[in-house]
Amino acid sequence: MNNGKKYRLRIIIPAFPNFNIYSFTARETTSVGPLAVAASANQLENWDVEVFDENNCRSKLCPKDKDRLPDHAKIQQERPADVVGFYGSITTSIPRLYKLAEFYKSLGAKTVAGGKHIENLPEEALEHNIDVAVFREGEITIKELLLAWENGKELDTIQGITFLKQNKIHTTKERPLIHDFDAMPYPDFNLLLYAKIKYYPVNRIRGCNMKCEFCAVKETARCGSPQWLMTQIKHLVETKNARRFFETSDHFATNREDAIEFCNLLAEYQKKIGKRLHFTIQTRITDARYPELLAAMKRANFHMVCIGYESPIDEELLAMNKGYRSKDLLKWTKTFHDHGLFIHGMFIFGYPQKEKYKINIPIKEKIKRFRAFIKQSKIDTLQVVQTIPLPGTELRDRLAKEGRLYPLDRIGWEYYDGQFPLFKPDNGVSPEIMQQAVFKEIMGNFYRFHSFWNITTNILFHFPRLVFASALTIITFRVKYIINAFLIWKKKYFRNYILRFGGYILLKNWIKNLKAGKFLEKLNRAKFDLERR
Ligand code: B12
Numbered sequence: 001m002n003n004g005k006k007y008r009l010r011i012i013i014p015a016f017p018n019f020n021i022y023s024f025t026a027r028e029t030t031s032v033g034p035l036a037v038a039a040s041a042n043q044l045e046n047w048d049v050e051v052f053d054e055n056n057c058r059s060k061l062c063p064k065d066k067d068r069l070p071d072h073a074k075i076q077q078e079r080p081a082d083v084v085g086f087y088g089s090i091t092t093s094i095p096r097l098y099k100l101a102e103f104y105k106s107l108g109a110k111t112v113a114g115g116k117h118i119e120n121l122p123e124e125a126l127e128h129n130i131d132v133a134v135f136r137e138g139e140i141t142i143k144e145l146l147l148a149w150e151n152g153k154e155l156d157t158i159q160g161i162t163f164l165k166q167n168k169i170h171t172t173k174e175r176p177l178i179h180d181f182d183a184m185p186y187p188d189f190n191l192l193l194y195a196k197i198k199y200y201p202v203n204r205i206r207g208c209n210m211k212c213e214f215c216a217v218k219e220t221a222r223c224g225s226p227q228w229l230m231t232q233i234k235h236l237v238e239t240k241n242a243r244r245f246f247e248t249s250d251h252f253a254t255n256r257e258d259a260i261e262f263c264n265l266l267a268e269y270q271k272k273i274g275k276r277l278h279f280t281i282q283t284r285i286t287d288a289r290y291p292e293l294l295a296a297m298k299r300a301n302f303h304m305v306c307i308g309y310e311s312p313i314d315e316e317l318l319a320m321n322k323g324y325r326s327k328d329l330l331k332w333t334k335t336f337h338d339h340g341l342f343i344h345g346m347f348i349f350g351y352p353q354k355e356k357y358k359i360n361i362p363i364k365e366k367i368k369r370f371r372a373f374i375k376q377s378k379i380d381t382l383q384v385v386q387t388i389p390l391p392g393t394e395l396r397d398r399l400a401k402e403g404r405l406y407p408l409d410r411i412g413w414e415y416y417d418g419q420f421p422l423f424k425p426d427n428g429v430s431p432e433i434m435q436q437a438v439f440k441e442i443m444g445n446f447y448r449f450h451s452f453w454n455i456t457t458n459i460l461f462h463f464p465r466l467v468f469a470s471a472l473t474i475i476t477f478r479v480k481y482i483i484n485a486f487l488i489w490k491k492k493y494f495r496n497y498i499l500r501f502g503g504y505i506l507l508k509n510w511i512k513n514l515k516a517g518k519f520l521e522k523l524n525r526a527k528f529d530l531e532r533r
């Protein structure tokens with residue numbers, strides 16, 4: 001690189017390959033991590049920074065290729081990037097990431113990538129046209145790296161990276177985790193090109209103190225202050241007219257006092273601006289033990305809580321290291337519901353048994369238990385996935401030792417989203433049966449065509465309740481009666497059935513795609529290869 005010129009960093013969030021439960025949401029949101037890295041890099045004097053999320057390039061201004069993805073050849077011609085960075089947290093998007101890296105490298109750009117997949121498999125990244133793989137948080141590293149490239153300096157002194165030096169893999173000293181978030185710039189949505197955002201991702205807590213066997217999050221939790229997050233939210237409301245937020249922290253209530261304080265600040269702010277903000281969070285079911293926390297969530301008008309239940313079977317919870325047993329799950333779920341919160345429940349089906357906690361439950365019985373629990377708990381929306389042996393997890397190591405992972409050259413990273421069997425299941429059950437159990441027997445039993453009739457009956461029988469509220473509004477000139485009545489009707493009688501019917505259509509499409517695609521053929525080859533080893 002030469003002096004006296006402005007350089008460009010382009011960060012790309014690569015497209016997710018499969019149609020799944022997140023496909024619609026992905027079009028309306030983005031990832032907050034790359035925006036934080038971009039904001040930090042943008043502080044450098046000689047660098048222009050831009051971010052694309054290939055999953056949300058909805059603007060007509062975005063040049064598109066024949067697959068309706070951003071046309072990088074045109075973009076690079078219009079605004080050449082000197083360095084291209086990639087968000088590599090989600091394994092399914094890795095093949096696309098490597099393809100883009102190859103393209104940009106062929107045009108002479110430098111490439112750098114961060115995120116969970118990359119930090120667990122940095123050598124794989126270097127073999128696939130990534131010049132520098134970044135471990136953990138990227139805000140400080142990216143600045144040091146860009147400055148080193150700008151000034152033609154060696155990379156050895158930059159902490160937390162892996163790169164090739166004289167054709168040998170070189171990993172530098174570990175970079176300490178960030179604790180002082182106040183010193184970091186806020187993720188900058190102005191740098192995101194071509195996207196239309198409906199759900200703004202924000203984040204206050206990084207890492208998690210639990211140690212679930214299947215999870216790729218390994219760093220200890222560090223929390224930004226409630227005020228720090230509130231300032232970001234106010235800024236987004238006031239500059240972007242943002243109304244819907246997804247707080248991406250792994251466990252919203254990692255520090256309970258801070259969580260309550262944040263809820264109170266959010267409640268106050270909504271009162272002040274006279275507008276309701278729509279907030280979704282991720283938290284643990286065990287938070288139900290703290291009613292003051294749930295009451296604060298209600299005060300803050302939280303809309304939905306996403307909870308990883310994982311399984312209603314104790315031996316599976318033990319194998320996962322989940323840290324709780326199934327006996328309290330129903331009671332805790334009810335407590336969340338009693339506080340007026342919608343629950344999106346996330347489950348893993350077919351978790352591979354551990355020798356220490358082995359039990360012999362036939363698959364039919366497992367399906368029965370999952371269905372019974374889901375019905376009794378009255379969870380509002382549901383996601384059941386198959387076990388994903390993610391890179392960098394103890395689970396993947398265990399299955400690799402047991403020789404059960406399907407070879408990657410048959411079933412590649414693009415299938416690692418929980419919709420496909422990725423290893424030989426327990427007890428001689430076939431992977432096809434496992435996949436059917438999730439889609440037809442459990443998800444299919446929840447997301448049913450039947451919901452369509454529920455929608456119709458609700459409109460016929462419950463919608464007339466709004467007539468009285470409308471009359472009251474007309475008489476008193478106060479719209480609050482009709483608004484409140486409508487919100488109650490929507491929440492109580494409409495929301496879940498419409499979502500369940502939407503889920504039914506999504507599932508049907510998914511099964512159609514599976515039959516039309518090549519996965520089942522690949523699975524047969526993978527099974528054959530595994531047996532031969
Ligand atoms: C929010 C979230 C989602 C949201 C995404 C919304 C969004 N776009 O933000 C939703 C709910 C949609 C989602 C879905 C899924 N997710 Co998710 N998700 C997360 C979660 C909880 C938080 C991400 C976050 O905001 N982190 C906070 C930011 C600040 O950190 P960060 O993203 O890591 O970014 C930092 C570094 O990585 C680095 N960095 C990032 N990008 C770059 C780029 C460059 C150039 C550099 C230098 C550095 C760098 O610097 C950043 C700032 O410090 C993570 C867990 C986690 N803690 O990361 C899981 C996680 C990323 N998800 C995961 C998974 C598995 C999934 C699903 C497959 C789950 C499922 N079974 O359906 C789906 C896949 C979706 C799809 N479309 O196919 C795994 C991914 C592991 C892997 N190897 O694949 C994680 C790690 C959780 C886990 N249990 O292990 N997810």
Ligand code: SF4
Nearest residue numbers: 208210211212215250
């Ligand atoms: S699954 Fe959730 S609770 Fe378990 S370690 Fe990962 S982030 Fe923490």
